[in-house]
Amino acid sequence: MEYIDYYKVLGVDKAADDKAIKKAYRKLARKYHPDVNPGDASAETKFKQVSEANEVLSNPDKRAKYDRYAATYGKDWEQAEAYEQARQQAGARGQRGGAGEDPFAQYGGNPFGEGRSYTYNSGGQTSDFSDLFGEMFGEQGAFNGYKRGGGQRFAGADVRATLQLPLAEVLEDRKQVVTVGERKIRLTIPAGVSDGQTIRIGGQGGEQVGGKRGDLYITFQIANPAGVERQGDDLYVAAEADVYAALLGGKVDIAAPTGAVRINLPAGTQPGAKIRLRGKGMPRYKAEGAGDLYAVVSISLPQNLSDEEREYLTKAAAARQATQAA
DSSP states (O other), rough: OOOHHHHHHHOTTOOOHHHHHHHHHHHHHHHHOOTTSSSOOHHHHHHHHHHHHHHHHHHHHHHHHOOOOHHHHHHGGGGGHHHHHHHHHHTTTGGGOOOOOOOTGGGTSSSTGGOOOOEEEEEEEEEEEEHHHHHHHHSSSSOOOOTTOOOOOOOOOOEEEEEEEEEEGGOEEEEEEEEEETTEEEEEOOOOOOOOOOEEEETTTTTTTTTOOEEEEEEEEEOOOOEEEEEEHHHHHHHHEHHHHHHOEEEEEEETTEEEEEEEOOTTTTTTTTTTTTTTTTOOTTTSSSSOEEEEEEEEOOOOOOHHHHHHHHHHHHHHHHHHHO
């Protein structure tokens, strides 16, 4: 049973909050993304590990289950509750001669108990526990229809996928068809979904014979256009102004992801100044309203001045020096 330390994969402490986990995931996802490392199998493997770790640790329910069971059940931690429930049901029915007898006694007892390694013998061939677990829980990790004396059937395996979208495509609700295995699934992507966010689509995961399907978890990777930074629901966009508009005040047009915007610069605007436009940022995820848009001002200086411009600026500089000296 291979134990994967998801905290170690992301390089965070076990007490890390959601913000720290999200930050670590974004950093590593950008570093190992296949588009950044074309043809690098090692980077692709690391990217998958990082995505898997984020999917678990960013989901409160999965994280709690992982923290509780992973050290004991290894890579099969997601099926731990199913195993324990099945054992309790079998014990309550008094199967195989005793109310508390292990339902897997035929395999040598609880394969997870007391931290021991486990093998079983079938038809003269010895196999490790992962094979046994595969027989009981199926290749996808779902409990294969365990049902004795009216026992419960369990859902199929959860399926995880990554969907890459440009920022422009999450400015409003949009319908998308995604392919999972051989199935095409129609879904609506809510406006405002953020980079690294995972959403759950119930009943669209792996199929379980005689049971219900698992769930589909989609993690989004949202690419910002050049010159645009997103912080939560707020957008920061570069706004280039000439020196005259910055000194005297004026209007500057910027191409924001949410549409073209004209901003008014007050006289004396400094480089790096942020002009705030309320409600012009990203739509709030499954909520009313939108964040704000911040135009971050940069100032472009003129080149190849004409004689007239040079004379004017020389006089303006002299006048300013005289004023400051007075």
